[in-house]
Amino acid sequence: MHRRSILKLGGLAAAAGAFGCDEPKAEARPPRPRSSARAEIVVVGAGVAGLAAARTLVDAGKHVTVLEGRDRIGGRIWTDRSLGTPFDLGASWIHGVDDNPITKLAKKIGARTKKSSYDNLHLWDHDGARLKDSAIESIAAGWEEVAEGVAALAPGGRDISMQTGVQRAIAGEKLSIAEKRQLSWVTATLEIAAAEDFSKLSLAQNDDDGELGGGDRIFPEGYDAIPSVLASGLDVRLGHRVDRIEHGADGAQVVSSKGTFQAERVIVTVPLGVLKQKKIVFSPALPPRTEKALTHLSMGVLNKVVLVFPKTFWPTDRDFLGYMSKTHGEFAVFMNARAFSDAHALVAFTGGDTARSIEKISSKDVAAGAIGVLTRMFGTAVPPLTAHLVARWSSDPFAFGSYSHVPVGGSSQAYRDLAEPASSRLFFAGEATSHEFRGTVHGAYLSGVREAERHIP
């Protein structure tokens, strides 16, 4: 199942991003703190979009400086290696390996990838009973029927939420308590994939993106291999938070926390969340089309919780473990890290408001909640945790969320509008400028190449 195709259920546990992580290092360059040397092009943001843009431009002989607010490159690709094993707290998967530029990059640098399927899972009921595979298949089939009903609503008029769509699709059906729990679990997994609650997702506009075939693959040694190779040899200035961009007839001026940079042109690749929060002041202001587009898209939240144990106590023959809680959204999916690494680790996924809520409590309490669920699944077999990591993308000041979606009443046209230049000096790239591949690494990559090519004769 494509992560975004939330009406289809080719796979069950639609866990979206994955896990993994050490901080990718930018090329070591002597810092030039107060530099105002005029670059032909300044790229703001050293995520995949910014690095792809800079890489393409530099390879074409352009003089490019990349300004990055964090003290690492990669942005929403973030491989944490603090526990001695790579855990991706941002993106994990190449979504659809066929004709995917990330597949090509991975092959070029010899980065190992491993097949990973959402429908390769074991599923437990709320009381710890493990379901037979045939039962999982019938849950999937049940959802397919509901999804067909939702798709058939295809509102031409006023937009409705995915949740309303589901309610209308099942209106008149008499669901048993078990069936309601199954539906709640399926929607919880899809909310994780979309990084947003069904109550907030547009029914009409969230399924019109593109999808690549060939299945998904993860990077057992960390996704950071991709930003690292893109950044090689580039002039990347870490710790340079951009606060203001002036663009006019004479060129552009980029004001950062470590000095002002002059440029002929600027490519801004910061996340939608940063633009929506007006963290960068533009002068002159962004065109009305861009401002409107910012109101027609939202940032969703997907947060991963890495749980490391002294030993493996779960079945390791499947990629995912699912749990059908009585409480909607409670740790519905765990990724089995043991399926592709030596780590005795599970990675729990949370999406939408559940993901936002875990950012309000301590990591220890988040991990305890996940252990509570695992205890319902495995009883006393669950040993005390050795270590844990909790991602907090919503409160991250360089992201304000995980990836974009179309909220109820929004418009996917906004992705195209955000890709339009604001002036002859100011350009935009990033996942939220990719209508076709929104919310993905390859979408971000292709958007960076798209903007770079505007400046290559």
Ligand SMILES: Cc1cc2nc3c(=O)[nH]c(=O)nc-3n(C[C@H](O)[C@H](O)[C@H](O)COP(=O)(O)OP(=O)(O)OC[C@H]3O[C@@H](n4cnc5c(N)ncnc54)[C@H](O)[C@@H]3O)c2cc1C
């Ligand atoms: C938890 C999670 C799981 C995901 N899973 C997957 C997955 O499995 N597969 C997949 O394809 N996609 C996945 N995604 C989405 C994918 O990671 C993103 O779409 C992609 O990495 C975005 O790249 P980008 O360059 O557009 O933005 P970013 O990577 O966010 O890069 C933007 C950069 O701008 C910097 N920045 C922000 N503000 C400023 C400022 N004021 N000044 C200077 N720099 C600034 C940021 O620090 C960042 O480095 C996931 C995302 C998350 C968060």
